[in-house]
Amino acid sequence: MERLEKLTAGMPLLVGGDRFTTVPTDIADAFEPGDAVLVADTGEVLHVPDAERRAATVAVDAAVAAFDLMGTATDEQVSAFYDTFANALADDTIFVAIAEANAADVEAARQKGRSTTRLELTTRMRNDMVEGLRGWRDMPGGRGEVVETVTHDGWRVEQVRDRLGVVGFVFEGRPNVFADACGVLRSGNTVVFRIGSDALGTARAIVTHALRPALAAAGLHEGSAALVDSPSRAAGYALFSDPRLSLAVARGSGRAVSMLGGIARKAGIPASLHGTGGAWIVAGPTADADDFGEAVTRSLDRKVCNTLNTCAITADRADELVPVFLDALRAAGTARGVEPKLHVSADSVEHVPSDWFDRQVPIARAEGEVKEAQAERIAADELGREWEWEDSPEVTLVVVDSIDDAVQRFNAQAPRFVASLLATDPAEHDRFFATIDAPFVGNGLTRWVDGQYALGKPELGLSNWETGRLFARGGILAGDSVHTVRTRAVLDRPDIPR
Amino acid sequence: MERLEKLTAGMPLLVGGDRFTTVPTDIADAFEPGDAVLVADTGEVLHVPDAERRAATVAVDAAVAAFDLMGTATDEQVSAFYDTFANALADDTIFVAIAEANAADVEAARQKGRSTTRLELTTRMRNDMVEGLRGWRDMPGGRGEVVETVTHDGWRVEQVRDRLGVVGFVFEGRPNVFADACGVLRSGNTVVFRIGSDALGTARAIVTHALRPALAAAGLHEGSAALVDSPSRAAGYALFSDPRLSLAVARGSGRAVSMLGGIARKAGIPASLHGTGGAWIVAGPTADADDFGEAVTRSLDRKVCNTLNTCAITADRADELVPVFLDALRAAGTARGVEPKLHVSADSVEHVPSDWFDRQVPIARAEGEVKEAQAERIAADELGREWEWEDSPEVTLVVVDSIDDAVQRFNAQAPRFVASLLATDPAEHDRFFATIDAPFVGNGLTRWVDGQYALGKPELGLSNWETGRLFARGGILAGDSVHTVRTRAVLDRPDIPR
Numbered sequence: 001m002e003r004l005e006k007l008t009a010g011m012p013l014l015v016g017g018d019r020f021t022t023v024p025t026d027i028a029d030a031f032e033p034g035d036a037v038l039v040a041d042t043g044e045v046l047h048v049p050d051a052e053r054r055a056a057t058v059a060v061d062a063a064v065a066a067f068d069l070m071g072t073a074t075d076e077q078v079s080a081f082y083d084t085f086a087n088a089l090a091d092d093t094i095f096v097a098i099a100e101a102n103a104a105d106v107e108a109a110r111q112k113g114r115s116t117t118r119l120e121l122t123t124r125m126r127n128d129m130v131e132g133l134r135g136w137r138d139m140p141g142g143r144g145e146v147v148e149t150v151t152h153d154g155w156r157v158e159q160v161r162d163r164l165g166v167v168g169f170v171f172e173g174r175p176n177v178f179a180d181a182c183g184v185l186r187s188g189n190t191v192v193f194r195i196g197s198d199a200l201g202t203a204r205a206i207v208t209h210a211l212r213p214a215l216a217a218a219g220l221h222e223g224s225a226a227l228v229d230s231p232s233r234a235a236g237y238a239l240f241s242d243p244r245l246s247l248a249v250a251r252g253s254g255r256a257v258s259m260l261g262g263i264a265r266k267a268g269i270p271a272s273l274h275g276t277g278g279a280w281i282v283a284g285p286t287a288d289a290d291d292f293g294e295a296v297t298r299s300l301d302r303k304v305c306n307t308l309n310t311c312a313i314t315a316d317r318a319d320e321l322v323p324v325f326l327d328a329l330r331a332a333g334t335a336r337g338v339e340p341k342l343h344v345s346a347d348s349v350e351h352v353p354s355d356w357f358d359r360q361v362p363i364a365r366a367e368g369e370v371k372e373a374q375a376e377r378i379a380a381d382e383l384g385r386e387w388e389w390e391d392s393p394e395v396t397l398v399v400v401d402s403i404d405d406a407v408q409r410f411n412a413q414a415p416r417f418v419a420s421l422l423a424t425d426p427a428e429h430d431r432f433f434a435t436i437d438a439p440f441v442g443n444g445l446t447r448w449v450d451g452q453y454a455l456g457k458p459e460l461g462l463s464n465w466e467t468g469r470l471f472a473r474g475g476i477l478a479g480d481s482v483h484t485v486r487t488r489a490v491l492d493r494p495d496i497p498r
Numbered sequence: 499m500e501r502l503e504k505l506t507a508g509m510p511l512l513v514g515g516d517r518f519t520t521v522p523t524d525i526a527d528a529f530e531p532g533d534a535v536l537v538a539d540t541g542e543v544l545h546v547p548d549a550e551r552r553a554a555t556v557a558v559d560a561a562v563a564a565f566d567l568m569g570t571a572t573d574e575q576v577s578a579f580y581d582t583f584a585n586a587l588a589d590d591t592i593f594v595a596i597a598e599a600n601a602a603d604v605e606a607a608r609q610k611g612r613s614t615t616r617l618e619l620t621t622r623m624r625n626d627m628v629e630g631l632r633g634w635r636d637m638p639g640g641r642g643e644v645v646e647t648v649t650h651d652g653w654r655v656e657q658v659r660d661r662l663g664v665v666g667f668v669f670e671g672r673p674n675v676f677a678d679a680c681g682v683l684r685s686g687n688t689v690v691f692r693i694g695s696d697a698l699g700t701a702r703a704i705v706t707h708a709l710r711p712a713l714a715a716a717g718l719h720e721g722s723a724a725l726v727d728s729p730s731r732a733a734g735y736a737l738f739s740d741p742r743l744s745l746a747v748a749r750g751s752g753r754a755v756s757m758l759g760g761i762a763r764k765a766g767i768p769a770s771l772h773g774t775g776g777a778w779i780v781a782g783p784t785a786d787a788d789d790f791g792e793a794v795t796r797s798l799d800r801k802v803c804n805t806l807n808t809c810a811i812t813a814d815r816a817d818e819l820v821p822v823f824l825d826a827l828r829a830a831g832t833a834r835g836v837e838p839k840l841h842v843s844a845d846s847v848e849h850v851p852s853d854w855f856d857r858q859v860p861i862a863r864a865e866g867e868v869k870e871a872q873a874e875r876i877a878a879d880e881l882g883r884e885w886e887w888e889d890s891p892e893v894t895l896v897v898v899d900s901i902d903d904a905v906q907r908f909n910a911q912a913p914r915f916v917a918s919l920l921a922t923d924p925a926e927h928d929r930f931f932a933t934i935d936a937p938f939v940g941n942g943l944t945r946w947v948d949g950q951y952a953l954g955k956p957e958l959g960l961s962n963w964e965t966g967r968l969f970a971r972g973g974i975l976a977g978d979s980v981h982t983v984r985t986r987a988v989l990d991r992p993d994i995p996r
Contacts, residue, residue, distance in 0.1 A: 001513055001517045001518065001519050001540075001541035002517060002518055002519075003516065003517055004512070004515075004516050004517055004518050011510070012509070013512055014502070014511055014512070014535065014537070015499055016534075016739075017502075017534030017535060017536055017546065017739060018501065018502050018532075018533070018534040018535075019499045019500060019501055019502055020499065020500055020502050021499050021500075034516075035516070036514075036515030036516040037512065037515060037516075038515055039512070043499035048515065068909065068933070068935075071932040071933040072929060072932050072933060150952065150953050150954055155942075155946070157946075157952045157953060159972060160931075164967055164969065164970075165966075165967060241514075241515060243965070243966070246966065246967055246969070247969065262766075265765075265766030266764055266766065267763075268760075268763030268764065268769075268965065268966060269966075270768060270969045271766075290992070291992045294992040294993065295992065298992075298993075298996070411566065431570065433658075433984075433986060434569040434570050435566070435569040435570060437566075438984075439982075439984050439985060440984075440985050440987070441984065441985070441986050441987070442986070442987035442988075442989065443987065443988060443989055444653075444987075444989035444992055444994070445989070445992075445994070445996060447996045448653070448655075448987050448989075448994070448996060449985075449987075453996065454648065454655045454985070454987065455648050455655060456648055467741070467766065468663075468741070468744065468766060468767075469662055469663055469744055469982045470969060470970075470982065471662065471744070471745065471768045471968060471969045471970060471971060471982070472662075472968075472969060472970040472971050472979070472981060472982060472983070473969060473970050473982065473983055474657060474982060474983035474984055474985055475984070475985055476985065481970070483970060484937075484967045484968065484969070484970060484971065484972060485970070485971055485972035486931075486936075486937050486938075486939065486972055486973070487937060487938050487939070487947075487952070487972055487973055487974065488931060488939050488940070489938070489939070489940035489941065489942075489946050489952065490940075490941060491940065491941055491942035491943070491946075494788070494789045494792040494793065494796075494942055494943075495792065495796075496942070496943070496946070498796070498943060498945045498946060498951065
């Protein structure tokens with residue numbers, strides 16, 4: 001093997017063993033010895049300059065060193081860290097410096113014409129961070145818990161819950177996620193973050209005025225929660241290609257997150273993320289019509305990852321439930337003061353009154369109001385397409401032969417995320433849960449999927465199953481779930497028979 | 499992206515972003531469209547012909563289809579499968595065909611001059627397989643176990659233990675491992691195996707005469723345990739690069755296993771394997787001399803992965819314990835009727851009598867008896883080097899400042915596998931467990947690390963931590979540990995506040 005000293009434009013780069021992409025001219029020109037080049041599953045070629053690699057390496061070095069020291073840190077020290085961190089954020093004299101940095105970030109983002117909705121550190125966000133940290137403070141760490149003991153003559157084996165390693169987080173410009181991610185310290189792990197450039201000033205201020213002083217006061221290594229100090233996305237790529245990470249978490253969704261997940265997986269790092277969202281509701285033969293209508297309307301109150309995206313109704317109930325569905329969809333629009341948008345699977349068009357297809361209505365899109373047909377036909381193999389609507393609730397409808405048919409379509413086409421069955425027969429629910437390949441399964445609205453709301457635990461991330469299940473872990477990643485199991489043998493006499 | 503239609507000799511292939519290797523001439527010549535080429539972390543270029551890819555794909559296709567159907571299979575069906583499989587192997591009229599195939603495999607291997615020790619399906623191996631399958635039969639599956647319930651007003655969330663997915667196994671020519679690997683069906687997973695070419699005939703006979711009939715009798719899909727029907731190693735590379743696997747297990751150790759693990763990790767598949775073995779024993783300030791000597795001797799009874807490889811003694815006890823260690827090492831040699839071999843860390847040479855270095859003794863090596871110095875000096879940064887001895891027990895000795903010093907050397911140099919501390923102070927044991935980065939920690943002999951022996955559970959594989967911890971799982975992989983967690987919401991009323 002040789003060191004990569006230069007890249008040539010047009011040079012082929014392998015993707016997955018049997019395809020290739022080529023080096024773009026701009027990357028070939030920019031590449032210098034010491035830089036790295038990564039190839040995403042999509043074929044996209046990513047340039048990681050040496051400076052960004054070093055920014056990530058320095059932070060991971062610190063977190064690895066801190067992880068070693070965390071072995072002897074006590075649960076009380078970790079609690080003290082959260083307490084001091086929360087108090088610092090709650091302290092107006094300390095917070096003023098953070099607020100100033102945030103105001104500068106918001107102003108800079110505004111001048112670049114970027115959204116500042118999630119960037120602005122509002123009073124509510126500040127309080128949520130304080131509450132979140134106090135939540136971590138009051139949770140048990142779980143370290144050292146003996147989950148199983150096997151006793152032999154003269155010796156025993158204990159399976160002991162223990163900390164996992166260094167966790168890498170990449171998230172866009174939301175300062176509060178920064179506090180959330182510190183949750184992995186609860187169970188003895190350490191963390192490295194990379195935050196979007198818009199929020200980097202705020203993050204630096206939080207580190208300087210609250211995080212580091214809290215680590216120091218608790219006697220924890222400053223690398224226990226290390227910020228990758230770079231505004232470049234390439235630093236995030238570098239972080240996720242460092243195989244010293246035990247887990248990579250990317251917040252948000254979409255193509256950028258999906259690509260980050262691919263980078264981590266190629267480096268052998270388990271990745272928790274959800275590239276694609278969108279929930280399914282299935283109404284089966286025994287569905288209660290009112291409950292179904294309410295679940296549809298209430299799963300369309302706003303567009304987030306667990307919003308209803310695809311609704312399947314079994315054919316035997318279509319005559320009754322398609323109208324209920326259309327009314328519920330209209331109600332969701334009315335609640336937001338807009339018209340809704342419907343997509344109908346090509347094989348189900350006959351079940352929807354033709355006036356839905358004929359009617360032109362204003363749909364509230366990102367670029368403004370657009371006149372469109374209220375309903376459009378969509379190919380039957382496009383049921384997994386996620387609608388990224390702004391204001392007008394937007395869903396796909398399909399009429400299926402049976403619940404099993406709906407499950408098969410979900411397993412084949414959906415991003416395998418959230419599924420609800422409306423049915424009054426418990427046996428149908430059990431079969432649905434057993435056969436549908438989703439981490440989150442319910443019997444009503446789909447919007448319950450949220451670690452804080454559903455489990456009462458601060459949430460680190462959601463793990464969609466689109467590209468694989470997390471080994472021995474489910475879909476919601478909370479700080480206390482980031483652990484491993486170690487085995488300890490206690491021999492009571494030196495001559496056990498082996 | 500384009501399809502890879504040809505390879506050119508000398509064409510650069512990226513390794514890890516900043517290095518490259520080149521396509522060897524023989525692979526460039528052999529490559530045809532439809533083939534794949536993989537690059538190992540070592541820079542080795544692997545050619546996977548289309549036929550081998552298809553052999554792997556067919557088996558994974560079957561296992562994926564079977565996994566879907568396994569959702570509705572009951573625990574009783576799975577038990578019936580193990581029972582029928584075991585009975586078939588125990589049935590002399592059925593077993594005769596398997597024994598014939600095995601005799602042919604053994605004969606063919608013998609003619610090629612290969613080892614047949616582990617290939618021959620002895621009565622003992624046959625009985626072990628029958629016992630193993632009955633062990634799986636009698637274990638609980640764990641599917642559907644509610645591991646946590648969070649109750650809200652009007653609804654609740656259940657965290658449910660559930661099956662993980664398709665598990666890929668690659669192992670060399672040991673027919674019995676084939677039965678072991680079926681253990682993952684216990685918890686509702688399905689499995690694809692690739693067995694070494696020497697044992698392929700035996701494996702085919704087991705499939706035809708015992709495995710498939712047992713699946714059919716239990717009403718399970720025949721793809722639930724699918725054999726990759728190819729004698730080529732490339733079929734194993736193809737299997738481990740199929741991202742539909744949820745877990746990849748490679749049995750054995752060494753470079754081939756390590757490379758397989760790298761292939762799986764690059765495909766985003768968690769890998770359970772141990773490329774390198776070798777255990778450490780640390781004797782601390784409070785060690786009991788007799789217990790220490792016994793632990794050393796008894797950890798050197800034969801060369802397997804958990805054999806003592808490196809012994810660290812704290813300096814304050816060196817005068818007393820180095821002689822104990824040398825006596826124990828000699829005793830281990832005497833027990834095997836041979837002379838032992840010692841390596842001494844360069845910084846510790848003064849602690850070993852010079853006659854050990856001066857004495858020429860016969861050492862029983864793979865190539866036969868070789869005259870060597872009984873002790874040799876080894877660089878202080880080579881403590882992790884594993885001795886692959888044949889008959890003469892072979893170990894490294896280092897004298898360290900403290901237990902912490904030993905732990906630091908272990909974390910930096912060892913393959914992070916098995917560690918024992920000899921100490922009578924419980925606080926020292928707790929600190930050792932908290933700081934040493936090993937999945938298996940004990941207080942005496944190192945040879946206890948074995949799933950069957952230590953946990954009383956059929957073992958699928960050992961997961962060394964050399965290249966990463968398995969997420970939320972420890973070092974011994976048993977069939978019942980291959981699971982995930984899914985989340986189920988049960989809404990008692992349609993209007994929960996969200």
